Amino acid sequence: MGQLNPALLAEMQKRRFTLFGAVEIVLPERTVRLLDGAGEVMIGGERYLGRDPEWGVLAYVKGLSDSDGDSSPAPVLGLVPSGELALSQMLNPALQGSPVSVMIGALDRQTGSPIGEMYVPFTGELDVATPSWDLNRREVEFALSGVGERLFQVEEGRRLSDSFHQTVWPGELGLAFVTDVESTVNWGQSTSSTAGGTRGVFERPLNQEVSR
Known part of the structure; x- marks a missing residue:
């Protein structure tokens, strides 16, 4: 009050x-x-x-x-x-x-x-x-x-993507041409990395021995 x-x-x-x-x-x-x-x-x-x-x-x-x-x-x-x-x-x-x-x-x-x-x-x-x-x-x-x-209010289902953005503000193209908004995390499989690149903890093959 x-x-x-x-x-x-x-x-x-x-x-x-x-x-x-x-x-x-x-x-x-x-x-x-x-x-x-x-x-x-x-x-x-x-x-x-x-x-x-x-x-x-x-x-x-x-x-x-x-x-x-x-x-x-x-x-x-x-x-x-x-x-x-x-x-x-x-x-x-x-x-x-x-x-x-x-x-x-x-x-x-x-x-x-x-x-x-x-x-x-x-x-x-x-x-x-x-x-x-x-x-x-x-x-x-x-x-x-x-x-x-x-x-x-629970904000479940909200996504930082153009498709969800359009459902809230139809015709607003703020996210239409934005790249790398969504990224894929490779889990349990090996991926190739370019020179100078890095690999995250979820990008190592499963059961791979890790040396410290």
């Missing part, structure tokens, strides 16, 4: 202050900005609402914490959608990977504006959506993946 803004830190050290949270979800077609309570607040020139006409209200954000080692923060975001139309939109697989920011701030009661800069404990992406839909509960919970999650 980053450091608190000095103005926000000073406000939070007071005996009484008004704390609030906000979430921004950048969808492919629009951006949803929600508060954790009623009303509206302008943050960075953008309007955050207590209730979105389609995506409903923010229920909770769980799992915000520092982490180290080989793990990445994985909080969950709970939303109460406005209706069945919003539910179908929330479960659209195309939304997976949409950027999400979770913010915390203190409100100036006289002006209705945040004090200092918002504290951003989490930035990441939408992951899997899980609906809970019955007579007494209508909720959609999103698993969030942090930006550091991509650092743990």
Whole structure:
């Protein structure tokens, strides 16, 4: 987590202050900005609402914490959608990977504006959506993946070759005319060496006596 803004830190050290949270979800077609309570607040020139006409209200954000080692923060975001139309939109697989920011701030009661800069404990992406839909509960919970999650992806299958390079960047010819990118190691067979050349440990015939 980053450091608190000095103005926000000073406000939070007071005996009484008004704390609030906000979430921004950048969808492919629009951006949803929600508060954790009623009303509206302008943050960075953008309007955050207590209730979105389609995506409903923010229920909770769980799992915000520092982490180290080989793990990445994985909080969950709970939303109460406005209706069945919003539910179908929330479960659209195309939304997976949409950027999400979770913010915390203190409100100036006289002006209705945040004090200092918002504290951003989490930035990441939408992951899997899980609906809970019955007579007494209508909720959609999103698993969030942090930006550091991509650092743990296994890079198996990657090769320093033109063929693999073309699968990632089609038409990019950076490796098309590069020689000696791939070299063959002869194992267990004798090879001829030119004058001034050298032979590696894997280029000797098997069972060959080595003199020291």
